[in-house]
Amino acid sequence: MTSLVGNEAARGAIEAADAAGNLHHAWLITGAEGLGKASFARTAAERLLARAANDMAGRTAAMIAAGAHPDYRVLARLPVDADKPEKGTARSITIGQVRGLGPMLGIKPSMSDRRVIVIDAIDDLERPAANALLKSLEEPPAGTIFLLVSHAPGRLLPTIRSRCRLLRFDVLREGEMRTVLRSAVPKATEAELAALIRAGAGSPGRALRFAGLDLAAIETALEAIARGGDGDTQHRVKLSKALSPKAAQPRYEAFLERVPAFIAEQARALRGEGLREALDAYAAATDLARASLAQSLDAATTTFEMGGYVARLARAR
Template sequence: MTAEQPRVLEGALAPATNSKLFGHQEAEAFLAQSYRSGKGHHAVLIEGPEGIGKATLAFRFANHILSHPDPADAPERLADPDPASMVTRQLASGASHNLLHLARPVDEKTGRAKGAITVDEVRRAGKFFGQTSGTGNWRIVIIDPADDLNRNAANAILKMLEEPPRRSLFLVLTHAPGKLLPTIRSRCLPLRLKPLDTQALRQALAHLGLDLAGPDAERVLAAASGSVSEALKLINYGGLDIAGAFDDILAGQGPAARKNMHKLADVLSGKDSETIFDFFSSLLSGRIMQLAREAAIAGDVGRAERFARLSSSVGERLAVSNAYNLDRKQTILSLLDDLKDAL
């Protein structure tokens, strides 16, 4: 049971169809052994940066449980999903009656993912549990990610976590656990995933048919920060060029820098630019946080506070721009102006 979801990145595999996971053997072993013990927690908070495999791990664990509904008979490790099994086929096609995948729905008018997971989406979980209550099967809800829950939706999920139905499991994904309601975090078992190391990232990309080589390989590995999705944006969406243009703008002055700002803003606000805009948003936020840390380490408290305030402002303005569909080019130009002023 799954709603229409945003398209996956070019070159990527949807988590429900991905047969391999790299770099998280300890987390897989922990989940398998916890389930086998019969004492597993009803809600697991899978934490870690975006694009490192949290959703793939959640679907692998769901496949494991639904394939072995009796914990005592379950294997001690998670195996790669069997493509011939009914459970795997149902999960891959979104036709499983025992799993609900909650994510931001797609706006039919714009084709873009909406700004949040709303309470209407969460109500689907209530119907899901009601429709399957008499089957005796495991019922699994994957919230992907919980960071996208708006306030009402978060409160609705909290009520379910406080009184979970029998034989239910919540797999709650988060890129930034500090942004979640403390009451949601307190009702979940935290499971922290680390960014992929270089070997695991190379293996994950090779699984997708991308064998890194050539002069840009090291740049991609360094800039991806252990994230498969970031690597795909760098390789398939012009992310390396965007990052280079951003650096040139920050280093430049005068009319030439202004011209480059407009060129970059045009690219980021063009048709079908959602993915690369998200990439730039992360790049911008990350650079400002880096500048704040560097200033703090150097003992320049005033400069550190200036960048910290700018970091908070950027996040809010990007959220407002997305929520109200504001002119993206003007938002980008304004943010770049503020960053250059702060520098």
């Protein structure tokens, strides 16, 4: 799977099993969000179907891209409003979606002796849907391969986990992160790239949520506050003015997400009372960030207060 970076052993496991003739019928692809698990599952499905059909002309890929391959299906949360995707997706994958696999599973594969079903993510299945899926995992129709993406496998039904072969994706190393992000955001400055790598904490998907938001400037301000305490409030006032306009809402939300993580990173180097101070600041910042979005608190006031929690790191050192 050359389009992805990192986790080479995990990414090669399915192809190795297929080549050896012992391909398991269900694979649980686990790891933190943003590591490329879903992209890997889709790519793996395409290759498994192409190999089974002895497809040398790329017909499999073309049919999948057109949504026309009869032996390929993806289950994911559906849009709340199909005509207005900006309204987001449903909270879960429903039992109706799982039952919708019935006609496909009730007949033989069309293009070869194999079909592949990707579920992204299986964590999103409502409980009745999980129970319905379990029946297919326990007695899979011949030639059926399930690729199940999971960000939190511990929350799944034990009976589902027991039917699957585990494929674990680890967070990426710094060099791997740099490769992915440099390709995805080619115009990013070195400072911005470094800030994205820190914010991503090994997850390119997480890092890319901050792309284009001048995260480097936010990081510089947070580091200055943590280092000097911002006794004259200069940095906090500047941040408040920058992040409070309505047009700055995406940067403001990035700031709210980043501050607790920034405090946690700084806390790792502390001990004793300093660590306690940092952990208290982390808890307070986390609570305020959640409340700010849920209750639409004033952005300028919230930004200033969040900066105050970062300033406590100066006392903790």
